[in-house]
Amino acid sequence: MKRWWIACLLLLSLPAGAAPLLLDGQESVELAGHLELLADPDGRLGIGQVASGAAGPFRPLPGHFTDGFGPLRGAWLRFTLIGSQGTPSRWWLRVHPAYLGRVMLYRPTAEGGWSAASAGSEHPEGRPLPDRVALFALEVVPDTPRTFYLYVRHGAHLAAYPVLHSTASLYRTVAGEDLLFGLFYGIVLVLVVINGLYWWALRERIHLEFALYLLFRGAFVLVANGHLGQFLLVDQPEMVIRLQLLLLGLTIASLAPFFTGILDMDEVFPRLARLCQGLGLIAVAAALVMAFGGWRGLSGPVVSFAVFIGLAGLATALVQWHRGAPRGRLLVLVMVVFLSGAGPTLLGTLGWHVSMLGDLYGVQLTTGLTFILLHFTVVSQVVGIKRAKEESERAARRAAEAVERERAARRAQSDFIAMLFHELKTPLAVIDSAATVLEHLDDGRRNETARRYDAIHGAVERLNRLVEQSLSPERQGPASALPDGGGAGGRGELR
Known part of the structure; x- marks a missing residue:
């Protein structure tokens, strides 16, 4: 109970601004809500000017620091930590995101000065332990407020998410991150x-x-x-x-x-x-x-x-x-x-x-x-495309089978028509030949039979034209017009 009263008195004695962070039993804590900001777009301010107030006042931040995208620029962040009895004296400050170019931490010394430590992607050698983000070691004294200054500088997206960890929490956090990122x-x-x-x-x-x-x-x-x-x-x-x-x-x-x-x-x-x-x-x-x-x-x-x-x-x-x-x-x-x-x-x-x-x-x-x-x-989507292709292939196979069946039917029809053509042409040729022979063997009564022979030849020629136009292999396809009813070669009809 006594230490809570001491902490309250310490908080009241500090100047107005962001509330100091009291470390009492936590193992990991974000500094959101405990940060103060001082813009330094040109990067010309030093720790002496910033700490003495000559550079201007800090303003409290409601959460973490985000400044959006823009050219190369910098910013100062201030936060105050108060330790308590029974809490670790050594803490670790991780500053996200990992791509920040320059991150510097200024820690107060016993002589009243400042001890600087550099990290960030431009100074990876400044990290006390191998880590993907800027990492700093902090010393916290019980019941004594200590103010730290953090300087960040980067082009493009400038933001800072400082998080405090105890040593055990740091190792657990890094191990968990390695597991998640590995996954x-x-x-x-x-x-x-x-x-x-x-x-x-x-x-x-x-x-x-x-x-x-x-x-x-x-x-x-x-x-x-x-x-x-x-x-x-x-x-x-x-x-x-x-x-x-x-x-x-x-x-x-x-x-x-x-x-x-x-x-x-x-x-x-x-x-x-x-x-x-x-x-x-x-x-x-x-x-x-x-x-x-x-x-x-x-x-x-x-x-x-x-x-x-x-x-x-x-x-x-x-x-x-x-x-x-x-x-x-x-x-x-x-x-x-x-x-x-x-x-x-x-x-x-x-x-x-x-x-x-x-x-x-x-x-x-x-x-x-x-x-x-x-x-x-x-x-x-690919399964749908594959199914559509398979259905298209099945439809193509069905179409090919239908075409093959049609071709087979056409071949059978062609064979039948060729046979019918031959079977009709043969007797017609016989009739025509027989009529010709009879005409030559006539015993002189040609005047009486000539007209009948001409009618036989005309009918044979007409049937031949009909067969040629309808059943010849060259003419298979669309139906041709039938011949007219008149005789051929000027010969008359049999009455």
Whole structure:
């Protein structure tokens, strides 16, 4: 009870501002609500000016520090810690996000001065322990307030999420993060390999587009969360920043064609689909400008492209659901999860306050869940395409069988007509020959029989023409017009 009275007196004796943080039994605590801010856009202020008040007053922050996207700039954060009896004297300060370029902590010394420690992606050697984010050791004295100053400087998205940990909490937190990130990267790697193999085997473009989006998005997470700088490019902070900006543009560029394809946006909103694909190309150009031209303030609009594509995708998914599409509900769920992860990022770009859980870990969780849901969506779409192809192949086989049956029937008909043609031509030839012989063997009464012989020859010729026009192999097809009733060769008819 006594120490609570002492703490209250200490709090009342401090100047107005953010409330000091009393450490009493906690193992891990965020400094949100205990921070004060002093802007330093040009980076010209020193600790002497800041601590003495010559640089201007600090203003309390309602939560963590977020300043959105913009050019290279800095900011000072101030916080006060009060220890209590029975709490550890050594604490660890982790400053998220991992991509911050320069992070400096100023600790008060017994002589009244300040002890500086540097960290961040530009000074990874300043971390007392291997970690993906800026890490500092703090000493807290029981019942004695100690004020610390934190300086952060970065281009593009400037934010700071300081969190205090005891030694045991630090190791548990780092181990838990390693497990979660390992699971996330494992999911990404497995999905990339599976969809790459599917594309190689099935040649369905949707698998290739999804694999590219997974690859670029996973690589962006790897860079933005500090793992690339921690393990591979340890001494190349500028290269890490450039890779992060390039991967941001490539992620959005791969997102646009994939979303428009998986949602069939070309059929629902063709102009909107072309606009989304155009934004993807603009994102690549902007990323190149940011990485090599130094205009890193373009990061905010580029991130807003992803949110716009997500909103367009949600509108398309709702239309698909309304139309009764088989994957309508799944598509709506995918887009809602995607926007729930992209939303905090957009709020951060605008400089609005968001929680550390939503801005950092929430994005990774929703991204992993989005990947899994997208994989099921792609698989369901490919299964639908495969079923449609199988049905088309079955219809083609049925059509081929019908054609073959028709051909067989036509061959049988042709054979029958050829036989009928032969059977009719033969007796007609016999009749004509017999009439000719009889005509030559006539004993002189030709005048009486000539007219009858002519009638026989005319009838035979008429039947021959009928058979030729109707049954000859050359004439099979559309029916020909029948000959007229007149005789041939000027011969008359038998009465």
